[in-house]
Amino acid sequence: xxxxxxxxxxxxxxxxxEPVGESRFYIPGSNTLKISDRMFATTxxxxxxxxxxxxxxxxxxxxxxxxxxxxxxxxxxxxxGGWTVDINxxxxxxxxxxxYSEKRIRLSRDSIGRILEIGTVITGVIKDVSIxxxxxxxMKGKGLGxxxxxxxxxxxxxxxxxxxxxKGSMLSVIERMTGVKLTVGQNGxxxxxxxxxxxxxKIREVIEMVERESHIYGLTERVEALLAGRxx
Amino acid sequence: MSITEQRPIISKLEKQExxxxxxxxKRVDGRGLLQYRNLNVQLNYIEKAEGSALVELGNxxxxxxxxxxxxxxxxxTPNEGILIVNAELVPLASPVFEPGPPSEESIxxxxxxxxxxxxxxxxxxxxxxxxxxxSVYSLYVDLYILDYDGNLIDASVIASVNALGTTKxxxxxxxxxxxxxxxxxxxxxxxxxxxxITYAFFGDKYVVxxxxxxxxxxxxxxxxxxxxxxRFCAIQKNGGGMISPRGFLELLDKSIxxxxxxxxxxxxKLSGNG
Amino acid sequence: MSEKISLFKEDGRRLDDRAPDxxxxxxxxxxxxxxxxxxxxIEQGKxxxxxxxxxxxxxLPKHISxxxxxxxxxxxxxxxxxxxxxxxxxxxxxxxxxxxxxxxxLEPLVMTSLFPRTVxxxxxxxxxxxxxxxxxxxxxxxxxxxxxxxxxxxxxAACAVGKADGKVxxxxxxxxxxxxxxxxxxxxxxxxxxxxxxxxxxxxSKEEIEQALSLAITATQKxxxxxxxxxxxxxxxxxxxx
Numbered sequence: 010x011x012x013x014x015x016x017x018x019x020x021x022x023x024x025x026x027e028p029v030g031e032s033r034f035y036i037p038g039s040n041t042l043k044i045s046d047r048m049f050a051t052t053x054x055x056x057x058x059x060x061x062x063x064x065x066x067x068x069x070x071x072x073x074x075x076x077x078x079x080x081x082x083x084x085x086x087x088x089x090g091g092w093t094v095d096i097n098x099x100x101x102x103x104x105x106x107x108x109y110s111e112k113r114i115r116l117s118r119d120s121i122g123r124i125l126e127i128g129t130v131i132t133g134v135i136k137d138v139s140i141x142x143x144x145x146x147x148m149k150g151k152g153l154g155x156x157x158x159x160x161x162x163x164x165x166x167x168x169x170x171x172x173x174x175x176k177g178s179m180l181s182v183i184e185r186m187t188g189v190k191l192t193v194g195q196n197g198x199x200x201x202x203x204x205x206x207x208x209x210x211k212i213r214e215v216i217e218m219v220e221r222e223s224h225i226y227g228l229t230e231r232v233e234a235l236l237a238g239r240x241x
Numbered sequence: 242m243s244i245t246e247q248r249p250i251i252s253k254l255e256k257q258e259x260x261x262x263x264x265x266x267k268r269v270d271g272r273g274l275l276q277y278r279n280l281n282v283q284l285n286y287i288e289k290a291e292g293s294a295l296v297e298l299g300n301x302x303x304x305x306x307x308x309x310x311x312x313x314x315x316x317x318t319p320n321e322g323i324l325i326v327n328a329e330l331v332p333l334a335s336p337v338f339e340p341g342p343p344s345e346e347s348i349x350x351x352x353x354x355x356x357x358x359x360x361x362x363x364x365x366x367x368x369x370x371x372x373x374x375x376s377v378y379s380l381y382v383d384l385y386i387l388d389y390d391g392n393l394i395d396a397s398v399i400a401s402v403n404a405l406g407t408t409k410x411x412x413x414x415x416x417x418x419x420x421x422x423x424x425x426x427x428x429x430x431x432x433x434x435x436x437x438i439t440y441a442f443f444g445d446k447y448v449v450x451x452x453x454x455x456x457x458x459x460x461x462x463x464x465x466x467x468x469x470x471x472r473f474c475a476i477q478k479n480g481g482g483m484i485s486p487r488g489f490l491e492l493l494d495k496s497i498x499x500x501x502x503x504x505x506x507x508x509x510k511l512s513g514n515g
Numbered sequence: 516m517s518e519k520i521s522l523f524k525e526d527g528r529r530l531d532d533r534a535p536d537x538x539x540x541x542x543x544x545x546x547x548x549x550x551x552x553x554x555x556x557i558e559q560g561k562x563x564x565x566x567x568x569x570x571x572x573x574x575l576p577k578h579i580s581x582x583x584x585x586x587x588x589x590x591x592x593x594x595x596x597x598x599x600x601x602x603x604x605x606x607x608x609x610x611x612x613x614x615x616x617x618x619x620x621l622e623p624l625v626m627t628s629l630f631p632r633t634v635x636x637x638x639x640x641x642x643x644x645x646x647x648x649x650x651x652x653x654x655x656x657x658x659x660x661x662x663x664x665x666x667x668x669x670x671x672a673a674c675a676v677g678k679a680d681g682k683v684x685x686x687x688x689x690x691x692x693x694x695x696x697x698x699x700x701x702x703x704x705x706x707x708x709x710x711x712x713x714x715x716x717x718x719x720s721k722e723e724i725e726q727a728l729s730l731a732i733t734a735t736q737k738x739x740x741x742x743x744x745x746x747x748x749x750x751x752x753x754x755x756x757x
Contacts, residue, residue: 024746025661026669026706042626042668049706051626051666053750068750070664071552071571099571099633140582140631167664222752242636243614244579245586245622349612356716461619463713473724476699476715481622483709486728493721 020224023050023065030056030063038064054167055224068224072098072166072196074135074144081161081194082146084129087122093143094131097166097196100143104133108147110154130156130200132192156192159202160209164216166197171223172216179229183215186236211236243345249337251458259458263446270299270452275495277450277503282399284407284510292408292429296400299452300390302334305382305400307408311371311420312379322369323379326355328386328397335389353437353477354384354397357466360474361435364405368430371413376420378410380429391453394464398437399507406431406511431511435474436503438496439464442482449499463492467500520694522679529691531560535684536730538674543655543741545662545749553663555745557655560688561645566655568663571633579634584627586634589618591652593641613649620653620673620702620712626666635665646689647675650700653712654738661746669706670746672738675699676727683723685730699727703735 023029029041030048037043040052041063050056054065074080074096082094082102091105106114109124125131132153133146148154164172173180173193184190187208192200201212215232222228259269266274278299287293292307312323328351330338343351358364369378382401386393408429413420441451441459448455451462461480468474473493478484523529533539539560548554551567558564574580591613595604606614621637637659639652650673657671677687679695692698697717703710719727 019752022747022750024670024743025667026704027743040666044707049669051668052664053661053746067664069553069662099630100573165664225752242588242590243611243618244588245581245618247579247581343608345611345615348608349615352608352612360717465715468718472718472720473715474718476713477616478710478713479616479619481619481711483623483704483707483711484713485708486703486710486732489710489713490725490728493724497721 020055020226022053022068022224023056024053025049025051029065034061035063036061038062040065040067067167069165070167072096074098074100074102074138074196076135076138078135078195079193080133080135080146080196081156081192081198081200082131082133082196084125084127084131086127087120087125090121092121092125094133094146096144096146097163097198098144102133102135102146103143104131104146104148108133108136108145108149111149125155130161132156132194132200152192156200158204159200160204162199162201162209162213162216164197164199165220166195168220168223169193169195169197171219171228172199174229179219179232182229182233183212183236186233187211248457251454255454256458259455260443260446263443263448268448269454272448274447275449275499277499278452280399280503280506282403282507282510284403290404291410292404292406294400294403294407296396296403298392298396298399298450300388301392301396301452302386302388303393303396303400304385304387305397305404306385307404308381308383309408309410310379310381311376311413314370314374314377318366319374320370320377321366322364322377324355324359324364324366324382325379326351326358326382326384326401328354328384328393330386330389334386338386338389349477349479350393350397351384353394353464353466353475354382354401356475357398357435357437358382358401358405361433361466361468363402363431363433363435364429365432369410371420372415372418375418376413380405380408389453391451391456392439395437395439395450395503398435398466399503402431402434402436402508403511405429406508433469434504434508434511435466435468436500436507437464437466437475438499438503440492442484445488449495463489465492465496467496467504469504471497471500520690522691522694523682529679529684531688533686535682536733538686538734538737539688541738541741543658543745545658545745551659551663553659553661553665555655555658555662557651559645559647559651559654559686561643562641562648562651563643564648564652564655565640565642566652566659567638567640568635568656568659568665569638570635570663571630571665572635574632574634580632583631585625585630585632587618587621587625587627587637588634589614589621589637589639589656591617591639591641591649593644593648597641597644616712616714617649617653617656620671621656621660623707623709623711624657624667624669624671624704625660626668629666635660635663644689646687646692647700649712650674650702653702654742658742658746662749669704670739670742671702671704671711672735672742673700673702673712674731674734674738676701676731676734677717678719678723678727683726683730685734697723697727699724699731701728701731701735703732703739705736705739 460482
C-alpha cells in the first residue's frame, strides 16, 4: 500500500496498470480503475490516500474544466455573440457577450472583434460545463477581466494545487519572498504581475522545481531555499 | 491516418435481443452460434475474365474475377508469377461504401485474402514463369463487393479461390527472349483450398459468419484461414476490444472443424468444372 | 522464397546468436520530443522508432467526433531511408493496414469515454526497420500515451512470434521475417489479460500456434517490465547535488 510514509524521501511513482490497492480497503478515486476487487492506476502518478478514498495524482495531465475554476484564457476568435477562448484544455471555451462585463455593451459602436482582440489574455471563471457544448466562461466578478501587463507562465495542470499549496501556503511563500503577486489559473496558466526579468526567471525555476519534484517530501522548504538563493 | 470508425447506431432493444438470444445459444436470424448462412457459388460468371465466380453468403454478394497478363517478375522472385488481389467496396452495395480512393477496410480485406491465397500456396507461383527474370504470368484477382451484409472476408476468400480454380491461362511459345501467345489454354491448378472462418465477439460470447447487424453490434472480429491440411495460414483480429489467450486458443479447434465443413461446400463445384 | 537459406547456426542458435525464445536487445526512452504531449523512442535490435501523441483536443471537423467518447487517429509510417531500398514516402497499402491494426490495439486501452468529442493523434515513425516494427511501434505508442497523461487501462506491450526452419521463435528480425515460415505479431495487456493485436501470416499448425502464443505472452511480459521502468525513469527526479 502506498500510504504516506514520511521516512521515504520520494513517494513511489505508479504507472498505468500498476495495482494500487484493494477495493475492500479503499474507495477508488481519480485516475484509478477497479477490476473485480483490485484497483489499478490509470496514469503515471503518485498515490494519495485520504481517509478511505484513494487517488492517483497524475504527474502530467491536461486541464479538464470544472464549474467555478479560475482560468486564464487567450482570446482565439470573435464569434457570433461572444468569443472563443483557448483555456489550455482539450476544449475551447466560449465567452458570451453577456458574460463579458456587468455593463451593457452597445454592439453598433463596439464590434466584438474590437472589444477583445485576438490574443488578449483574460482571467475568467468556468460558469458551465456540458458534454454537448463548449465550456462557458464568465469575466463578471471581482478581479476578473483583461490582463494587459505582467508575464504569462505555464505549468502542468495537475501541479496547480502544488504551486498553490495547502491553504495557499506555497503561493504565499513565493509572493512573500519575491514581493510579486501571482494569479494562478486552474488550467495550468500563471500570471506573474511583474515584468522584471530577474524575478520572472526565479519564478520559472520554482515552477520547474514543482513540476519535477512535487512527489518528493519537503517541497516548500526547497522552494524557499531556491528563492533565498540558499543551497539545500 | 486511421480514424476510429463511425458505426451506425444499433438500437438498445435490438442489442438487448441479440444478447438475450446469445445467452440462449440462438441468433436473430434463427441460426446456431456456429452456423454459416446459405452459400451459393456460381462459376464462370464473367466470360471476359479468364476466371470468375459469384458468391452469395446470405445477402452478402461478391463477384471475383481473374484477369491474366504477362509481366516482368519482381526482382527478388525472378522465377515466380505475380499475384495481386484488389477489393472494391462498390458504392451501390451499401450506404457506408463511398466512391473514392480505397478505404482502409478494402485494403485490409484485399491484403487478408492475398495472404490466405499466397501463404496457403493454393497457387503455385513458380509454375507461372515463362522466361525467368523476364516474362511471367500475372494474375489480378479483383473482388467486387456487390451487396454488403457482413463477413466480407470469408465470402471473399471463397470467391477468390473459386475464381482462381476456374482460371484458364493462354499458352505461350518461347523463341529466344521473345514469347508468342498461342490459341491454346491450360487450367490453373490449385494446390490447396483455403477457407477463412470469421468470428464476431460479444463479451464472452461469439458467433461465426456474422451478418452486418451482428458485425456492428460486436466488440471485434477474428478471422482465421485454414488450409486443406488443417494448418493455419492467416489470422487477423479486426476492430477494438480484446481476447484472452485462452479464448483465442479455443478458436483453433473450432476453426479446423468448421473449415472442413465449409471447404466441402464452398469448393464442391470446382471439381466438376473442367 | 526462391532460395532456401538457413536461419539457424549449427549450435542451434539463431544467426544473430539468440536462443529461439530470446528477445533482441531493447532500449526504451520516454519523453523524447519537445512539442508532443507525450513521446517515446524504442530500439529493438536494429529497429529505431519514434512515437508521439497529440491531444486529446477538440475533434475537428465536427463530423468525425463521437458524442460519447474520444476518437483515435493513428499513423504508422516508415521513413524513406528506413529500408535497404528507398521506400516512397507516400503511405503504402501495408502502412494503411498497420495504422488500422495499431489503432485497433490502442482503442481498448485508452479510457476514451472520459473525453467525449475529442481526438487523440498517435504518430509512429519508423526511422530504421529490422522486422517487427508494428510491434515495437505499438510498444512505444503506448508509452507516448502514458507520457501524455492520458488515462489508460494498463500498458500493452507487443512482440512478434513465428516460425523459422521448423522452430517456433520469438521477436523475428528482418531476415527471419522474410525467410521464415510464419510471423504472428501479438499485443498483450497483462493487467486485463487481453490480446489487443493479433495477426498471422505464414503457415503454422494448431500446436505451433499454441507454443508461439505462450512464447508471446512471456515476451510481452518482459517488454511490459521495460515499459514500466522506462516510464518511472522518465518521471523520477535525478539526484540533486549539494
